[in-house]
Amino acid sequence: MNVAETxxxxxxxxxxxxxxxxxxxxxxxxxxxHVLDTMQTQDFPPPSTAKDQFQEELVIKPLHSGDIYASFxxxxxxxxxxxxGSKVSHYRLFxxxxxxxxxxxxxxxxxxxxxxxxxxxxxWGQPFLPSPPGAELWVWFQDTVTDVDLxxxxxxxxxxxxxxxxxxxxxxxxxVQPSASFKPLGVGNVTDQRFLxxxxxxxxxxxxxxxxxxxxxxxxxxxxxxxxxxxxxKLFHSSFHSQALHIRxxxxxxxxxxxxxxxxxxxxxxxxxxxxxxxxxxxxxxxRTLTEACPLASSSKVYVDITDNPQxxxxxxxxATPLVSQAVVLGDGRTYSVYDLTDHATFGQTHSLNVxxxxxxxxxxxxxxxxxxxxxxxxxxxxxxxEIHTLVYNNHPYRAFPVLLLDTxxxxxxxxxxTLTVTSKGRDNKPSYIHYQPSKDRLQPxxxxxxxxxxxxxxxxxxxxxxxxxxxxxxxTPDPNHxxxxxxxxxSALVPSVVAMDTNNTQERPLFSSFFPCKxxxxxxxxxxxxxxxxxxxxxxxxxxxNVICLTCTVVAVGxxxxxxxxxxxxxxxxxxxxxxxxLANIIRRLRGVPLLT
Amino acid sequence: KRNQCYFKRSxxxxxxxxxxFNYRHVANxxxxxxxxxxxxxxxxxxxxxxxxxxxxxxxxxxxxxxFSHKNMELNVYGDDVEVDYRGYEVTVxxxxxxxxxxxxxxxxxxxxxxxxxxxxxxxxxxxxxGNGFLKFQDSEEISNVELAxxxxxxxxxxxxxxxxxxxxxxxxxxxxxRFYSPNIMALASSQVGEDSLSHQPDLAIGVHLMxxxxxxxxxxxxxIHPSSTTNMKDLFKVCPKSQCVSTPGHRTDLFxxxxxxxxxxxxxxxxxxxEITTDTINLxxxxxxxxxxxxxxxxxxxxxxxxxxxxVAEIIHxxxxxxxxxxxxxxxxxxxxxILLVFFKTYxxxxxxxxx
Numbered sequence: 001m002n003v004a005e006t007x008x009x010x011x012x013x014x015x016x017x018x019x020x021x022x023x024x025x026x027x028x029x030x031x032x033x034h035v036l037d038t039m040q041t042q043d044f045p046p047p048s049t050a051k052d053q054f055q056e057e058l059v060i061k062p063l064h065s066g067d068i069y070a071s072f073x074x075x076x077x078x079x080x081x082x083x084x085g086s087k088v089s090h091y092r093l094f095x096x097x098x099x100x101x102x103x104x105x106x107x108x109x110x111x112x113x114x115x116x117x118x119x120x121x122x123x124w125g126q127p128f129l130p131s132p133p134g135a136e137l138w139v140w141f142q143d144t145v146t147d148v149d150l151x152x153x154x155x156x157x158x159x160x161x162x163x164x165x166x167x168x169x170x171x172x173x174x175x176v177q178p179s180a181s182f183k184p185l186g187v188g189n190v191t192d193q194r195f196l197x198x199x200x201x202x203x204x205x206x207x208x209x210x211x212x213x214x215x216x217x218x219x220x221x222x223x224x225x226x227x228x229x230x231x232x233x234k235l236f237h238s239s240f241h242s243q244a245l246h247i248r249x250x251x252x253x254x255x256x257x258x259x260x261x262x263x264x265x266x267x268x269x270x271x272x273x274x275x276x277x278x279x280x281x282x283x284x285x286x287x288r289t290l291t292e293a294c295p296l297a298s299s300s301k302v303y304v305d306i307t308d309n310p311q312x313x314x315x316x317x318x319x320a321t322p323l324v325s326q327a328v329v330l331g332d333g334r335t336y337s338v339y340d341l342t343d344h345a346t347f348g349q350t351h352s353l354n355v356x357x358x359x360x361x362x363x364x365x366x367x368x369x370x371x372x373x374x375x376x377x378x379x380x381x382x383x384x385x386x387e388i389h390t391l392v393y394n395n396h397p398y399r400a401f402p403v404l405l406l407d408t409x410x411x412x413x414x415x416x417x418x419t420l421t422v423t424s425k426g427r428d429n430k431p432s433y434i435h436y437q438p439s440k441d442r443l444q445p446x447x448x449x450x451x452x453x454x455x456x457x458x459x460x461x462x463x464x465x466x467x468x469x470x471x472x473x474x475x476x477t478p479d480p481n482h483x484x485x486x487x488x489x490x491x492s493a494l495v496p497s498v499v500a501m502d503t504n505n506t507q508e509r510p511l512f513s514s515f516f517p518c519k520x521x522x523x524x525x526x527x528x529x530x531x532x533x534x535x536x537x538x539x540x541x542x543x544x545x546x547n548v549i550c551l552t553c554t555v556v557a558v559g560x561x562x563x564x565x566x567x568x569x570x571x572x573x574x575x576x577x578x579x580x581x582x583x584l585a586n587i588i589r590r591l592r593g594v595p596l597l598t
Numbered sequence: 599k600r601n602q603c604y605f606k607r608s609x610x611x612x613x614x615x616x617x618x619f620n621y622r623h624v625a626n627x628x629x630x631x632x633x634x635x636x637x638x639x640x641x642x643x644x645x646x647x648x649x650x651x652x653x654x655x656x657x658x659x660x661x662x663x664x665f666s667h668k669n670m671e672l673n674v675y676g677d678d679v680e681v682d683y684r685g686y687e688v689t690v691x692x693x694x695x696x697x698x699x700x701x702x703x704x705x706x707x708x709x710x711x712x713x714x715x716x717x718x719x720x721x722x723x724x725x726x727x728g729n730g731f732l733k734f735q736d737s738e739e740i741s742n743v744e745l746a747x748x749x750x751x752x753x754x755x756x757x758x759x760x761x762x763x764x765x766x767x768x769x770x771x772x773x774x775x776r777f778y779s780p781n782i783m784a785l786a787s788s789q790v791g792e793d794s795l796s797h798q799p800d801l802a803i804g805v806h807l808m809x810x811x812x813x814x815x816x817x818x819x820x821x822i823h824p825s826s827t828t829n830m831k832d833l834f835k836v837c838p839k840s841q842c843v844s845t846p847g848h849r850t851d852l853f854x855x856x857x858x859x860x861x862x863x864x865x866x867x868x869x870x871x872x873e874i875t876t877d878t879i880n881l882x883x884x885x886x887x888x889x890x891x892x893x894x895x896x897x898x899x900x901x902x903x904x905x906x907x908x909x910v911a912e913i914i915h916x917x918x919x920x921x922x923x924x925x926x927x928x929x930x931x932x933x934x935x936x937i938l939l940v941f942f943k944t945y946x947x948x949x950x951x952x953x954x
Contacts, residue, residue, distance in 0.1 A: 116654065153704065154704045157702075157704040157705060157706060158704070158706055160706065160709075161705075161706020161707065161708045161709055162706070164680050164681055164682065164684075164708070165684075166683075166684060166685055166686065166687050168687070169686070169687075179916070180913045180916065183905045183906065183907050183908075183909075184905050185904075185905075185907075186904070187903060187904055188905070191905065203685075205651045205654055205684070205685065206654065207651055207653050207654035207662060208653065208654075208662050208675060208676075208677060208679055209679050209680055209681040209684070212677070212678055212679065212680060213680070231677070232662040232677055233660070233661070233662045233663060235662070236653075236654055236661040236662040237660070237661045237662070251903070251904070402908065402910050404908060404913070432910075432913075432914045433913050433914050433916065433917065435917065451910065451913055451914065477686060478616055478686065478735040478736055478737040479616060479617075479736070492907065492908055493908070494907075494908045494910070516907065517904035517905075517907070519904070519906050519907075525907040525908060542737070
């Protein structure tokens with residue numbers, strides 16, 4: 001690992017067939033002719049180049065632990081302006097439901113992700129696009145919006161209908177307004193954080209009902225292209241599954257252009273999906289092979305990471321492909337074998353592509369040492385107090401770098417900020433910036449943002465004590481003994497990179513390397529999420545009202561009843577009943593008027 | 599007599615039970631959902647409420663599947679399911695709001711029961727119940743009186759034309775005893791005092807997969823296709839006591855039509871009337887792709903760039919540093935001097951020697 005000399009790697013593919021796309025717009029013109037044929041007769045001149053394009057790619061990366069990581073990215077780019085006066089009504093590749101959401105709520109950027117499972121950085125390295133467990137939504141509104149909270153509330157309701165998720169549970173008790181994190185990822189100049197809202201629902205489940213509407217937003221749906229691989233039975237039988245949607249304005253340098261990126265990251269486990277054998281193929285992962293590219297896509301590629309396998313000694317990749325591409329991803333230069341699906345030769349005789357990786361040697365899955373790593377846990381005992389510990393590891397041997405830690409804690413864990421300590425290597429490490437917004441009961445959560453400089457090769461520990469609150473009995477969920485979730489901490493950092501990053505953001509690059517914009521060559525931006533916490537709150541026994549009513553009624557009945565009887569009962573002496581003969585005699589005596597027998 | 603084909607179909611299928619061992623209630627609901635989708639009713643007309651997630655539950659040995667037959671023969675979850683209310687959203691309040699239409703204005707369309715007086719509605723409830731109530735999520739109940747009142751609200755607001763109510767719980771017949779609105783037909787899986795039983799467990803999954811009544815109902819519906827002429831009288835015969843152990847019941851006194859003339863597809867299926875014509879129709883002048891007449895904003899005055907994701911210097915100087923407030927220098931000294939002077943002025947200089 002040459003850290004001393006910076007190696008600049010060209011992004012142009014080294015060997016390629018002659019089907020290189022020099023100018024994407026020229027290619028689009030041909031496709032545009034076919035699509036718009038139905039709208040025009042031959043008399044009219046061919047239309048100008050279509051303004052939207054769609055690209056899809058799949059990256060397969062074998063991981064050290066034997067698992068395999070597959071990342072799908074679908075990008076639709078459209079040169080239009082939703083927010084100009086006239087309404088946009090003709091949608092082609094860009095989904096209409098999202099376009100209407102953007103224009104109605106004056107959204108500048110929208111990022112939503114649904115994740116099942118937790119990303120294990122120590123075993124798997126860094127993901128291309130990080131996401132916390134559950135559902136996460138953060139939105140930048142335009143500065144023309146007057147009531148941001150109202151727009152936020154309506155937006156979450158609309159999104160909950162589009163994605164079949166319970167996003168309507170996002171309200172003021174779990175929404176925060178970060179003051180320094182989550183800067184916009186698109187172009188623009190506005191940085192007034194009043195227009196930013198962030199919320200996370202750690203309890204949210206992801207299942208087929210979230211995947212189905214997500215797939216329907218793709219231009220080809222799940223019928224052609226890479227999306228045919230998305231079978232829910234295989235995707236959810238994995239260690240990690242995350243699907244996300246990112247909308248932002250990007251730079252086309254002449255006009256505004258909107259970009260919609262749909263990403264799906266999945267990690268298949270060696271033992272549950274791989275049956276213990278270290279051999280992976282598209283058919284084994286997705287129970288399907290690829291048969292064609294999406295006809296509406298301008299580029300459709302499959303990348304396989306072969307950086308650790310330069311001579312083919314670790315695993316064997318079939319079918320062989322001459323295309324090799326190099327890209328700088330996460331600060332490191334990686335080499336990829338590329339399968340271009342728009343080229344019919346890729347599919348071979350069988351008209352299907354099944355990428356197969358077969359390992360030759362058994363490799364031990366040792367733990368990695370990622371540059372930046374975070375952990376979080378709750379310490380303490382009992383149901384009254386506790387302590388939240390967040391550990392941030394900086395494993396770089398000699399470089400220190402700053403991280404921004406964002407913590408959102410629900411109001412029912414009352415944080416005592418005077419007990420906040422930040423220690424690195426045993427010594428106190430004072431953050432250069434702290435922003436704390438205290439919680440209000442049942443109104444807003446705690447927000448804690450800190451900018452901490454991490455010394456090289458160290459562990460920084462942030463601890464804060466809290467006290468648990470007793471909720472009102474209607475505020476408990478139907479299963480309160482499960483516990484209550486606290487959302488993940490977000491750690492945003494500028495990490496030093498191994499190789500020089502490319503700062504030219506307008507150049508065409510593989511999608512997976514061009515999500516976070518680069519400003520400097522020596523560092524790159526990274527965001528990691530810690531585990532969510534599960535805390536138990538003091539839970540009452542919900543059968544107690546019934547028990548209390550029974551007990552009270554019994555006590556009242558027994559006690560009051562006895563007292564009432566004592567006070568009002570009178571005793572009368574009663575004659576014992578006489579025999580039959582005597583009674584008859586008495587009747588006759590009464591008739592005669594003679595005194596009765598006793 | 600109005601042709602039933604012209605009536606819209608709407609559905610509200612609800613599973614009210616939480617926890618893994620109530621897998622069968624979710625399977626019940628999904629099998630009814632699947633049958634009606636197969637018979638032609640689109641998702642936009644179905645409000646599906648599942649109180650817990652079984653398919654992606656961590657206890658499920660086959661994720662993203664819910665099976666109704668043992669040996670995993672039939673996956674009722676499928677690939678194209680849209681759950682409108684899930685998890686904690688399935689509450690008595692939300693259920694009644696969906697029925698009566700009193701939802702907050704920002705509720706999306708997929709969560710509303712968009713019905714009017716030309717809709718035939720099917721409501722299917724399953725879960726744990728008792729005499730006169732149905733339990734929601736192990737924490738609250740809906741009573742038969744509330745349900746009857748909700749249906750009356752729907753009738754007065756003209757939210758349905760005909761309503762079919764099916765319930766598969768213990769003592770289910772008690773839930774339809776109190777109905778008093780016209781045009782309601784009700785079926786239940788068991789009479790008052792009887793328990794509805796589950797059908798069969800699957801040893802691999804470890805729980806019971808379906809309830810008996812819904813299992814035989816599903817078998818009955820599998821034979822129905824969109825143009826079949828089976829009527830309600832056959833539906834009443836589903837699951838006799840020999841198969842169900844409990845006695846299914848039904849109530850038709852509020853229904854205006856004769857049950858023998860009501861087709862199953864009036865509620866469960868939806869057939870669009872299609873008229874095929876062989877004439878050619880000339881469209882008007884071909885559509886021209888309009889050039890974008892709005893002025894393209896070329897060469898902006900300020901070049902738009904990407905933001906710096908972690909501008910450290912900017913963040914640090916964002917908030918002015920809070921300095922602790924100290925009183926101005928010499929203030930305390932001056933204050934004490936003033937106090938002493940006033941003291942000595944009042945009481946005389948002779949006390950000075952006691953101080954120094």
